[in-house]
Amino acid sequence: MDINNVNIEEIVRQVLSGMTGNGASAPAASAPRAAGGAIPKTARVAMLTALEHYDIKEFPIPPVGDDDILVKVEGCGICGTDAHEFKRDPFGLIPVALGHEGTGEIVAMGKNVKTDTAGKPVKVGDKIVTCMIFKDDPEITMYDLNKKNVGGADVYGLLPDDDVHLNGWFSDYIFIRGGSFGSTFFNVSDLDLDSRILIEPCAVLVHAVERAKTTNILRFNSRVVVQGCGPIGLICIAVLRTMGIENICAVDGEQKRLDFAKRMGASQTVNFKDFKGIEALAGGVKDAFGGHLADFAFQCTGSPVAHANIYKFIRNGGGLCELGFFINGGDATINPHFDICSKEITTVGSWVYTLRDYATTFDFLRRAKGIGLPMSELITHRFPLDQINEAHKTNLAMAGLKIAIINQ
Ligand SMILES: NC(=O)c1ccc[n+]([C@@H]2O[C@H](COP(=O)([O-])OP(=O)(O)OC[C@H]3O[C@@H](n4cnc5c(N)ncnc54)[C@H](O)[C@@H]3O)[C@@H](O)[C@H]2O)c1
Numbered sequence: 001m002d003i004n005n006v007n008i009e010e011i012v013r014q015v016l017s018g019m020t021g022n023g024a025s026a027p028a029a030s031a032p033r034a035a036g037g038a039i040p041k042t043a044r045v046a047m048l049t050a051l052e053h054y055d056i057k058e059f060p061i062p063p064v065g066d067d068d069i070l071v072k073v074e075g076c077g078i079c080g081t082d083a084h085e086f087k088r089d090p091f092g093l094i095p096v097a098l099g100h101e102g103t104g105e106i107v108a109m110g111k112n113v114k115t116d117t118a119g120k121p122v123k124v125g126d127k128i129v130t131c132m133i134f135k136d137d138p139e140i141t142m143y144d145l146n147k148k149n150v151g152g153a154d155v156y157g158l159l160p161d162d163d164v165h166l167n168g169w170f171s172d173y174i175f176i177r178g179g180s181f182g183s184t185f186f187n188v189s190d191l192d193l194d195s196r197i198l199i200e201p202c203a204v205l206v207h208a209v210e211r212a213k214t215t216n217i218l219r220f221n222s223r224v225v226v227q228g229c230g231p232i233g234l235i236c237i238a239v240l241r242t243m244g245i246e247n248i249c250a251v252d253g254e255q256k257r258l259d260f261a262k263r264m265g266a267s268q269t270v271n272f273k274d275f276k277g278i279e280a281l282a283g284g285v286k287d288a289f290g291g292h293l294a295d296f297a298f299q300c301t302g303s304p305v306a307h308a309n310i311y312k313f314i315r316n317g318g319g320l321c322e323l324g325f326f327i328n329g330g331d332a333t334i335n336p337h338f339d340i341c342s343k344e345i346t347t348v349g350s351w352v353y354t355l356r357d358y359a360t361t362f363d364f365l366r367r368a369k370g371i372g373l374p375m376s377e378l379i380t381h382r383f384p385l386d387q388i389n390e391a392h393k394t395n396l397a398m399a400g401l402k403i404a405i406i407n408q
């Protein structure tokens with residue numbers, strides 16, 4: 001498996017650097033600091049040149065300026081946003097180098113680059129990720145969500161093409177420009193490759209759980225429903241589980257996904273296909289909790305019907321976090337009296353994450369691994385860069401969970 005190879009490479013590198021007493025990744029004295037291995041003159045970039053079509057192009061690697069970072073890409077997940085761009089180009093970016101859920105190793109960097117966005121030192125050899133959240137207003141983006149935080153000039157993987165070209169993680173190398181242009185980025189050297197690829201979707205759930213906690217209803221011994229067991233719901237269960245919440249009922253119609261939910265930490269599962277009508281389904285959830293409705297529920301599907309259903313699973317005075325609608329999925333019909341007022345339900349919405357959540361996510365991933373959750377299995381398909389068209393088609397066919405491009 002890929003992950004084992006990566007671990008072995010890492011261990012060998014650490015042993016070698018220990019033997020020489022001089023880290024293989026130690027910076028050279030002069031700027032830009034560069035890794036021992038030769039940096040090629042050119043890099044391959046998967047460029048989306050037309051709807052549903054990438055070309056693999058070759059571009060020169062620009063000289064690394066005082067504020068810049070050159071990263072050798074190890075891998076990058078395919079996100080729902082990439083799928084939208086691939087199919088419809090809603091942002092009008094074509095031609096574009098996509099890929100924002102990527103990670104790799106710093107192979108050269110300018111003398112002014114000393115720390116990552118969290119203030120952690122960085123050096124050549126470190127593994128990093130970029131983040132979609134701006135650094136321009138840290139007071140806002142570090143602690144609260146604001147609606148100007150996604151999209152814009154410095155989001156690598158969603159940049160219009162320019163004369164640098166190495167702007168997305170679906171490539172051999174990504175060129176992260178510093179100074180006023182710069183992106184937020186984090187040193188995540190202590191996470192394995194799969195964990196690093198999963199950071200972005202995991203941050204969505206860390207944020208959702210933080211939002212849920214603001215209701216004061218979610219507690220250690222809460223009974224929690226997670227509706228929808230795609231990657232988002234499955235990671236939701238993992239985040240809850242690492243927090244010590246154990247009474248989790250997963251609801252979906254796909255038995256394979258429900259089985260995976262159990263391995264991710266769900267204590268019970270309910271297959272909605274086993275029930276006729278919402279009253280029977282709510283009864284099924286109640287039975288799963290030994291005759292109780294849920295204290296709290298997370299809505300992790302993009303289905304308006306599922307939104308309308310979920311209130312029926314929640315007890316009087318309970319809470320709901322709705323996070324299933326990253327984009328407009330249409331209207332849902334609920335009964336405000338029965339579903340919200342008379343039950344006194346506290347509802348929070350959740351959308352993407354803050355920079356603070358990003359940093360918390362690194363700890364979550366370490367903990368998830370520590371308690372043996374099968375996080376790596378969320379990555380069901382791995383493709384090399386030159387098969388990126390096939391990778392996107394596999395993603396659109398919804399054949400797996402997370403699809404990733406992995407470089408050799
Ligand atoms: N809030 C955010 O910032 C954010 C971020 C990313 C994704 N999302 C959204 O989260 C949603 C889930 O993402 P995903 O990648 O896991 O999607 P997915 O399509 O892989 O999974 C959705 C799951 O919901 C199940 N489902 C559908 N209808 C259901 C119903 N009525 N009851 C129970 N289960 C039902 C499906 O069987 C599927 O397993 C998407 O709509 C996505 O747009 C939100």
Ligand SMILES: [Zn+2]
Pocket residue numbers: 079080081100101200
């Ligand atoms: Zn994404």
